[in-house]
Amino acid sequence: MLLLSGRKPLSATLTFLMFVLFLLTAACAGGRVVQVPAxxxxxxxxxxxxxxxxxxxxxxxxxxxxxxxxxxxxxxxxxxxxxxxxxxxxxxxxxxxxxxxxxxxxxxxxxxxxxxxxxxxxxxxxxxxxxxxxxxxxxxxxxxxxxxxxxxxxxxxxxxxxxxxxxxxxxxxxxxxxxxxxxxxxxxxxxxxxxxxxxxxxxxxxxxxxxxxxxxxxxxxxxxxxxxxxxxxxxxxxxxxxxxxxxxxxxxxxxxxxxxxxxxxxxxxxxxxxxxxxxxxxxxxxxxxxxxxxxxxxxxxxxxxxxxxxxxxxxxxxxxxxxxxxxxxxxxLGNGRRGYDSRISLLLRQKVSLDGFTRKVAGWQASRNVSFSMALDSVRVYYGLGDASTDSSLALSGEERLALSKAYREGSAKGAGGSTATVSAGGFASSVTAMLNARAGIGWASxxxxxxxxxxxxxxxxxxxxxxxxxxxxxxxxxxxxxxxxxxx
Ligand SMILES: [Zn+2]
CATH class of the missing domain: 3.40.720.10 (Alkaline Phosphatase, subunit A)
Structure with a gap:
C-alpha cells in the first residue's frame, strides 16, 4: 500500500511531462508548409x-x-x-x-x-x-x-x-x-x-x-x-x-x-x-x-x-x-480474432440496438416467464446468432452457449430487481453484441x-x-x- 502510494506522484509527474511534451510538439507542428487561403x-x-x-x-x-x-x-x-x-x-x-x-x-x-x-x-x-x-x-x-x-x-x-x-x-x-x-x-x-x-x-x-x-x-x-x-x-x-x-x-x-x-x-x-x-x-x-x-x-x-x-x-x-x-x-475495422478475414456485413443481422435489447432482456428476466432457450430464439431473431443454416459463422459454440446461459440465469435469479436486473440483462445483451461484433471483424479498444x-x-x-x-x-x-x-x- 505504502509502496503503491509512493509511486503515484512519480507516475503523475511523468504523465504531466508527457502531456506538456505533446502540447509543445503539437505547437511546433503548427508551422505550415503550404499557405492556407485567407x-x-x-x-x-x-x-x-x-x-x-x-x-x-x-x-x-x-x-x-x-x-x-x-x-x-x-x-x-x-x-x-x-x-x-x-x-x-x-x-x-x-x-x-x-x-x-x-x-x-x-x-x-x-x-x-x-x-x-x-x-x-x-x-x-x-x-x-x-x-x-x-x-x-x-x-x-x-x-x-x-x-x-x-x-x-x-x-x-x-x-x-x-x-x-x-x-x-x-x-x-x-x-x-x-x-x-x-x-x-x-x-x-x-x-x-x-x-x-x-x-x-x-x-x-x-x-x-x-x-x-x-x-x-x-x-x-x-x-x-x-x-x-x-x-x-x-x-x-x-x-x-x-x-x-x-x-x-x-x-x-x-x-x-x-x-x-x-x-x-x-x-x-x-x-x-x-x-x-x-x-x-x-x-x-x-x-x-x-x-x-x-x-x-x-x-x-x-x-x-x-x-x-x-x-x-x-x-x-x-x-x-x-x-x-x-x-x-x-x-x-479489423480484429485479432479474424485477422484479414473481416465480415462487416454480418452486422446487418442485428435488428435492435444493444440498449433496446437490454431493455427487452430485463423485461423477460423480471417476468421470469421467458426461458433461456426462448431467449436464445430471440438472439437468433435480433442478432442472427445461432442461425447456422444461413451462415455457418453465425453458429454459437458450446462455450458461448454456456457463457450466455450463465449470464441469463444470473439475471433471472435476481428477478425484478430494478437496476440490478438491468445490469444482469446488460451482461447477457452485451455478450451477444460482442459475439456478433467479433465475428464481423470489429475491434473495440475502449x-x-x-x-x-x-x-x-x-x-x-x-x-x-x-x-x-x-x-x-x-x-x-x-x-x-x-x-x-x-x-x-
Ligand atoms: Zn461520450
Missing part, C-alpha cells in the same frame, strides 16, 4: 451549417460507408474538402464533449466538463452561434441527445459544469435563438428541477413565456410558421435523447426531419447558422455497439443531406462543415473516448480553409472570419 478572399456565406458527429472518428465514418450506404458513398464523404483535427482538452489528452464542444463553438481550449467558459470558470466565451445572432442571422440548434447535453449546450449556454442541466436548459429561453430541435431537456426532469426541496419552474413554461412555440409531434411542428421561435421534440428516453436510429418508431422524428423543419423555419433573407449534432453515435460507441453506431452515422449523414439539398438552391451562399468532437470506443484525430468535411464558399491538419480550436475561427462576424459585430 478567409477574407472568399464570398461571405449566408447560410452556415456545422454538423458534429459526437464520437465519430474516421473508423465510424468508414464503417457506416462500408455497411449501410447502398450507393457506397455517404453525403459527407462526397464533399470536396477534407481536413483532420486534433481534439485534446486544455487539461487532458483525451477530451469530453464539454471541452471539445467549447473548442468547436468558441475557438478556445477549456477543461473537461466545461460549457463555453474558460477553465478558470469565471470568464464566459462567446460562441459562433451567438455571434451569428448578433450579426442578424437566425440560429438553430439540433441534437439527437438532450438539447441541454454538452455539445448543443456549448453553442447557447455557459456553465462550469456540463451536468448542471437545469441551469443550462434555462439558457435556451434567454438565448434569443430561433429553433431548438431533437431531444428533450434533461434539466426539466424532476431530479434536476428540484433544488433545496423546491421545484424550479418547468422548462417548457419558461420557453413559452420567452415566446417559443413548444411542439411535441410531427404535424404541430409542420404547422409552425417560418420566423416563429420554436422548440421541437418528439419521443425521448430517460436521458432526454431521441431513440437510436435502429429503434426509432415512425412517430418519432429523425435527426434529418428535425434538420429539414429547422431549415424551413430559419430560412430568411438575412441568412442563418445551424448546428446539428449526431449525439447517439457516441452513446453507441460507449456501449461498443457497432451496428447502432453505423446506423446513427447514416442518420446523421441523412441530416447532412438536408443541408446539401438546401444548398442546391443557394449554391454560392451555403457553407457546410461536418466534423466530430472526438472519437469514442477506439473502434477498429468504452470511453480516445484521442484519435477526427475528420472535417467541407463544401461551399470558403470551404478550402477547412483542409489540412490542425487543432479543433481552428474551426470556430475559420467560420467567424469567413462570415466576417468580427467586422460586423
Amino acid at each position: 478567409e477574407g478572399r472568399f464570398p461571405v456565406p449566408k447560410y452556415i451549417f456545422l454538423f458534429i458527429g459526437d464520437g465519430m472518428g474516421p473508423a465510424q465514418v468508414g464503417l457506416a460507408g462500408a455497411l449501410l450506404d447502398s450507393s457506397g458513398t455517404l453525403a459527407m464523404t462526397g464533399f470536396p474538402v477534407l481536413g483532420t483535427i486534433t481534439t485534446h482538452a486544455e487539461n487532458r489528452y483525451i477530451t469530453d464533449s464539454g471541452a471539445a464542444g467549447t473548442a468547436l463553438a468558441t475557438g478556445s481550449k477549456t477543461s473537461v466538463g466545461t460549457i463555453s467558459m474558460k477553465s478558470n470558470h469565471r470568464d464566459t466565451l462567446r460562441t459562433v452561434a451567438e455571434l451569428a445572432r448578433l450579426n442578424g442571422m437566425r440560429v438553430g440548434i439540433v441534437s439527437s441527445v438532450g438539447i441541454d447535453n454538452a455539445t448543443p449546450a456549448c453553442f447557447f449556454a455557459h456553465n462550469a459544469k456540463r451536468s448542471s442541466y437545469y441551469d443550462i436548459a434555462v439558457q435556451m429561453a434567454t438565448s434569443g435563438f430561433d429553433y431548438f430541435g431533437g431531444g428533450y431537456a434533461e434539466g426539466d426532469f424532476p431530479r434536476n428541477r428540484l433544488k433545496g426541496g423546491v421545484n424550479r419552474p418547468d422548462i417548457p413554461d419558461l420557453m413559452k413565456r420567452a415566446g417559443y412555440r413548444v411542439v411535441s409531434d410531427r404535424s404541430s411542428l409542420r404547422s409552425v410558421l417560418p420566423g416563429t421561435k420554436c422548440w421541437a421534440y418528439t419521443g425521448f428516453d430517460d436521458k432526454a435523447a431521441i431513440s437510436f436510429e435502429m429503434d426509432r418508431k415512425e412517430q418519432e422524428l429523425s435527426l434529418a426531419e428535425f434538420t429539414r423543419e429547422g431549415i424551413r423555419l430559419l430560412d430568411n433573407p438575412k441568412g442563418f447558422f445551424m448546428m446539428v449534432e449526431g449525439g447517439k453515435i457516441d452513446w453507441a460507441c460507449h456501449a461498443n455497439d457497432a451496428a447502432a453506431a453505423a446506423h446513427d452515422v447514416v442518420a446523421f449523414d441523412d441530416a447532412v443531406r438536408e443541408a446539401v439539398a438546401f444548398s442546391r438552391s443557394h449554391p454560392d451562399e451555403t457553407l457546410i462543415v461536418v466534423t466530430a468532437d472526438h472519437e469514442c470506443g477506439g473502434l477498429s 468504452d470511453a473516448h480516445t484521442a484519435v484525430p477526427v475528420q472535417v468535411f467541407a463544401a461551399g464558399p470558403g470551404s478550402e480553409v477547412f483542409g489540412g491538419y490542425y487543432d479543433n480550436t481552428g474551426i470556430a475561427g475559420k467560420l467567424i472570419r469567413l462570415a466576417r462576424f468580427g467586422a460586423r459585430r
Whole structure:
C-alpha cells in the first residue's frame, strides 16, 4: 500500500511531462508548409451549417460507408474538402464533449466538463452561434441527445459544469435563438428541477413565456410558421435523447426531419447558422455497439443531406462543415480474432440496438416467464446468432452457449430487481453484441473516448480553409472570419 502510494506522484509527474511534451510538439507542428487561403478572399456565406458527429472518428465514418450506404458513398464523404483535427482538452489528452464542444463553438481550449467558459470558470466565451445572432442571422440548434447535453449546450449556454442541466436548459429561453430541435431537456426532469426541496419552474413554461412555440409531434411542428421561435421534440428516453436510429418508431422524428423543419423555419433573407449534432453515435460507441453506431452515422449523414439539398438552391451562399468532437470506443475495422478475414456485413443481422435489447432482456428476466432457450430464439431473431443454416459463422459454440446461459440465469435469479436486473440483462445483451461484433471483424479498444484525430468535411464558399491538419480550436475561427462576424459585430 505504502509502496503503491509512493509511486503515484512519480507516475503523475511523468504523465504531466508527457502531456506538456505533446502540447509543445503539437505547437511546433503548427508551422505550415503550404499557405492556407485567407478567409477574407472568399464570398461571405449566408447560410452556415456545422454538423458534429459526437464520437465519430474516421473508423465510424468508414464503417457506416462500408455497411449501410447502398450507393457506397455517404453525403459527407462526397464533399470536396477534407481536413483532420486534433481534439485534446486544455487539461487532458483525451477530451469530453464539454471541452471539445467549447473548442468547436468558441475557438478556445477549456477543461473537461466545461460549457463555453474558460477553465478558470469565471470568464464566459462567446460562441459562433451567438455571434451569428448578433450579426442578424437566425440560429438553430439540433441534437439527437438532450438539447441541454454538452455539445448543443456549448453553442447557447455557459456553465462550469456540463451536468448542471437545469441551469443550462434555462439558457435556451434567454438565448434569443430561433429553433431548438431533437431531444428533450434533461434539466426539466424532476431530479434536476428540484433544488433545496423546491421545484424550479418547468422548462417548457419558461420557453413559452420567452415566446417559443413548444411542439411535441410531427404535424404541430409542420404547422409552425417560418420566423416563429420554436422548440421541437418528439419521443425521448430517460436521458432526454431521441431513440437510436435502429429503434426509432415512425412517430418519432429523425435527426434529418428535425434538420429539414429547422431549415424551413430559419430560412430568411438575412441568412442563418445551424448546428446539428449526431449525439447517439457516441452513446453507441460507449456501449461498443457497432451496428447502432453505423446506423446513427447514416442518420446523421441523412441530416447532412438536408443541408446539401438546401444548398442546391443557394449554391454560392451555403457553407457546410461536418466534423466530430472526438472519437469514442477506439473502434477498429479489423480484429485479432479474424485477422484479414473481416465480415462487416454480418452486422446487418442485428435488428435492435444493444440498449433496446437490454431493455427487452430485463423485461423477460423480471417476468421470469421467458426461458433461456426462448431467449436464445430471440438472439437468433435480433442478432442472427445461432442461425447456422444461413451462415455457418453465425453458429454459437458450446462455450458461448454456456457463457450466455450463465449470464441469463444470473439475471433471472435476481428477478425484478430494478437496476440490478438491468445490469444482469446488460451482461447477457452485451455478450451477444460482442459475439456478433467479433465475428464481423470489429475491434473495440475502449468504452470511453480516445484521442484519435477526427475528420472535417467541407463544401461551399470558403470551404478550402477547412483542409489540412490542425487543432479543433481552428474551426470556430475559420467560420467567424469567413462570415466576417468580427467586422460586423
Ligand atoms: Zn461520450
